[in-house]
Amino acid sequence: MAKPTKTVDIADSYAVRLMQHLVVPTFVIDPKRRVVIWNRACERLTGVAASEVTGTTKHWQAFYETKRHCLADLVALDRPGQLPELYSEYAARGHNGLGFSAENWCVMPKLGSQLYLAIDAGPIHDEAGNLIAVVETLRDLTDQKRAEMALKELATKDGLTGLSNRRSFDQMLMTEWARAQRTQKPLALLFVDVDHFKLFNDRHGHQPGDECLRAVAAVVSRHAMRPLDLASRYGGEEFALILPEMNSDAACAIAEEIRSAVMALRIAHAAVGAGDHVTLSVGVASHIPGESDGGPDRLLGSADEALYAAKRLGRNRVICAERLLAELGGLGRDPLPVPAPARRKSA
Numbered sequence: 245m246a247k248p249t250k251t252v253d254i255a256d257s258y259a260v261r262l263m264q265h266l267v268v269p270t271f272v273i274d275p276k277r278r279v280v281i282w283n284r285a286c287e288r289l290t291g292v293a294a295s296e297v298t299g300t301t302k303h304w305q306a307f308y309e310t311k312r313h314c315l316a317d318l319v320a321l322d323r324p325g326q327l328p329e330l331y332s333e334y335a336a337r338g339h340n341g342l343g344f345s346a347e348n349w350c351v352m353p354k355l356g357s358q359l360y361l362a363i364d365a366g367p368i369h370d371e372a373g374n375l376i377a378v379v380e381t382l383r384d385l386t387d388q389k390r391a392e393m394a395l396k397e398l399a400t401k402d403g404l405t406g407l408s409n410r411r412s413f414d415q416m417l418m419t420e421w422a423r424a425q426r427t428q429k430p431l432a433l434l435f436v437d438v439d440h441f442k443l444f445n446d447r448h449g450h451q452p453g454d455e456c457l458r459a460v461a462a463v464v465s466r467h468a469m470r471p472l473d474l475a476s477r478y479g480g481e482e483f484a485l486i487l488p489e490m491n492s493d494a495a496c497a498i499a500e501e502i503r504s505a506v507m508a509l510r511i512a513h514a515a516v517g518a519g520d521h522v523t524l525s526v527g528v529a530s531h532i533p534g535e536s537d538g539g540p541d542r543l544l545g546s547a548d549e550a551l552y553a554a555k556r557l558g559r560n561r562v563i564c565a566e567r568l569l570a571e572l573g574g575l576g577r578d579p580l581p582v583p584a585p586a587r588r589k590s591a
Contacts, residue, residue: 269382273316275375277301289382291354307350307361315346315365316380331363343367343378347385360389402477404454405461413476413484420472420488421540425533432487432495432530433543435551436464436502439523439559441481443515456511456522457481463505467498492530492566499526499562507560523560527551530566 263270263281269289272281278301282294290306297303304314318326324336324344331346343366352359362383370376400412408416417433424431438444438460445453461475464483468475478484485502487495503524511522527550531543546565554563 269384270379271297271303271316272377272379273301273303273320274377275320277317277320279303280377286382289359289384290352305353307352309351309353314380315344315363316378319343319365319367319378320375358386359384360386402461405458405477407461407465407483408474408476410476410478413474413478413486416474416476416486417540417544420486421533421543424488424531425535425537427489428532429489430491430530430532431540431543432490432492432528433540433547434485434487434495434499434502435478435527435547436460436483436485436499437525437527437551437555438481439525439555440513440515440518443518444513444522447513447515459509459511460506460522460524463502463509466505467502487530490530492528492564495528495530496562496564499528499564502526503560503562519560525551525554525559526562527554528562528564 260281263272264283266283267285269286270281270283271279271286274280278299279297280299282292282297282303284294286306287293292306297306303316304311307314313321313323313326313330315331318324318330327334327336327344327346331348333347335345343364345365346363347360348363349358349360362385363380365378365380367375368377368379400408402409420431438456441453441456444456448456457477460481461477461483464485465475467473468485468487470488472486472488474486476484476486485498487498490498503526506522506524509522512520513522514520527547529543529546529550531537531546533540550563550565550568553568554561557563
């Protein structure tokens with residue numbers, strides 16, 4: 245009778261001992277998705293000891309607060325279709341055997357801080373093609389990701405006020421205009437201008453002028469409350485607020501709240517030709533884009549003309565483009581010769 249072949253425990257093999265000492269954080273699961281290897285680098289990265297997860301399917305607890313599949317699980321289950329819902333960046337290198345790559349922010353419960361990890365997971369098969377294990381390796385890209393995000397923020401934020409800059413405004417307006425065309429819901433736009441700001445700078449100096457702009461920006465920003473609302477510094481002392489899915493009346497109400505809130509700050513002005521305190525003029529427009537509207541020029545022009553009217557009618561007021569003719573008629577004024585969507589230097 246032949247002598248039975250000695251079974252070599254995977255945990256004692258040379259390959260496993262080598263993997264345990266790899267500087268790359270690595271863990272291995274079996275076909276039933278139980279952890280068979282959790283190397284020392286993985287312990288250091290996650291704060292989770294091998295003894296806590298080996299022999300279990302609880303490896304997800306090292307990365308997330310709620311139960312979900314890790315990348316190795318998706319390889320073991322052969323579910324590339326779940327990659328988009330679980331990972332911000334991902335790639336399926338092949339079907340039935342070539343593994344997946346992904347990147348994602350992970351909560352890291354044991355560490356108490358989030359890490360941005362690059363993850364690779366690939367299968368190991370025996371000679372018959374049967375899955376015997378899945379190896380997942382991890383790279384900490386947190387510093388690189390934060391640097392990338394900081395650069396992106398510098399490119400999209402106004403340095404003085406922290407609001408979105410003109411470039412971000414232009415991009416968001418085009419995006420929301422296209423969405424409004426699809427949904428046939430109104431898109432509102434506010435142009436907010438600090439009255440007599442040049443006189444303010446001349447009287448008080450540029451540092452108080454910057455502080456004034458930051459204070460106004462904070463008020464405008466507080467009124468961009470919904471996820472798709474965007475507050476931006478349009479240029480100089482002028483701000484813009486994009487309000488998707490909002491009609492003219494609701495947008496005018498928000499504009500009045502902004503104007504009143506800045507008055508309540510009681511920022512001293514008192515320059516010759518201006519009032520005692522800093523005030524705002526606001527132009528408001530709301531429009532449902534039609535098929536003939538190629539771009540947001542009409543919306544820009546309407547809000548711009550409303551702001552110009554607010555200036556001409558005495559400043560410190562909100563003018564709605566939809567009620568502009570009525571406003572002018574009530575005051576015995578002629579329509580304003582402002583070619584939409586011309587932009588002018590505010591005063």
